[in-house]
Amino acid sequence: MRRVEHVMGFPVSLRVDDADVPERAADAVFAWLREADARFSPFRPDSEVSRLDRGEVTGPSAGLRDVLALCEEYRAATGGAFDVRLPGRGLDPCAVVKGWSVQKAAGLLTAAGARRFCLNAGGDVVAAGGPWRVGVRHPDHAGRLCTVLEVADAAVATSARYERGDHIVDGRTGRPATGLLSMTVVAPTLTEADTVATAAFALGAEGVEWAASREGCEVFAVDADRRVFRTAGLPVAA
Template sequence: MGTTVSIELADDRPDDELGRLIAGVCDWLHEVDARFSTYKADSEVSRFGRGELRLEDASADLRHVLEVCADLWRDTDGYFDAYASGSLDPSGYVKGWSVEVASRRLAEAGSHDHYINAGGDIRMRGHHPEGGPWRVGIRHPWEADKVSWVLALTDGAVATSGTYERGDHIINPRTGQAAKGLRSVTVVGPDLAVADAYATAALAMGEAGIAWLAKRAADGYDSAVVTDDGRAFSSANLPAAV
């Protein structure tokens, strides 16, 4: 998926059993990359985007992703758009979804204390190896060695979308131009796939995304935002560490 993934298991289990759990996560993420990579011409999503694969012949995973992306397009008034770049690219949902699925599979296998970080999209459950919640630093959007917020969670997801690493890679689908107004958007909630999509949509909206995100708090999705001119906003229930 063009990023680094780190996996930390804090369960008290033999090393070989922990190794098998991690290997299972890695196998799943490689499967997702092979199916959904927009950089691989033979991936399922690339073949579907070129019209070489019919929807009825697509995998259950691809059909699920396309259906949810359509729902998110409606829920975000078109700002989450898998076709914003002109061709099919559901990456704004897929990365978070793949990690959410991996976390759920670990939990079903009995791993109740774990942390998966895929390029800043993070899903954690249970407790840190030293006890207490997992702590997540949200990078300062101008000073890479500093953080804007530190979050503390025992069960939840954190997704951050910003322009400070990859530049203007988020498109405002209304204008067809690079999104402007927000430098960094972090969304915290129960489902990483949704949090990831909301962060992408809000960044595409620009400053209007601040008010839109505030309404998502009623559904359990809190947020922290930094604007292009350096102003910071956060929702009342953001799980900031003391």
């Protein structure tokens, strides 16, 4: 089974290698991602996030409570570098919502009996079974790779400046985080991989050691001086 749809502002591709998984499992994945976008996008004025930010929601849903709890966990863990409530800006939990919602979509596939699949959401990947090969883009050259990872039952996420410019802000200073060019994290879930990658990027150069210290996380990073850092357990393809 293979499917590609545009959801949450980026392409989402799904490949399922199990022959006995019904097509409706893919339908459920994309229906959930569309629902998550409608509920949690700060760019939709009628979303739950936007209504909460305007004070129109007094009791957030269980899903939004989970997202906000993760946001606070990482704000505290980074000393405020990662912050979804920046001064002068509305509530923007996208850095948590993407990985969290895609991981839940992967859970739907597992519940439907899928054992070997790859769910790629704008370059961030949940890989079940495997091994799967995941390329890490060169921060300066779109057509080149820095490395290729080989993962099984894991997730890979990258935060970088090459697609959206200096869009990640250090909440401690209110200025764009520019200490890193790219930060790739391999973790057991995309919730962790995506949030750790963004939080580490917000920390700047010190984010490399911080991300590497997180339990279950392996790191590949390129700093602003184009120095490359990788943890010993990074699953680099042979």
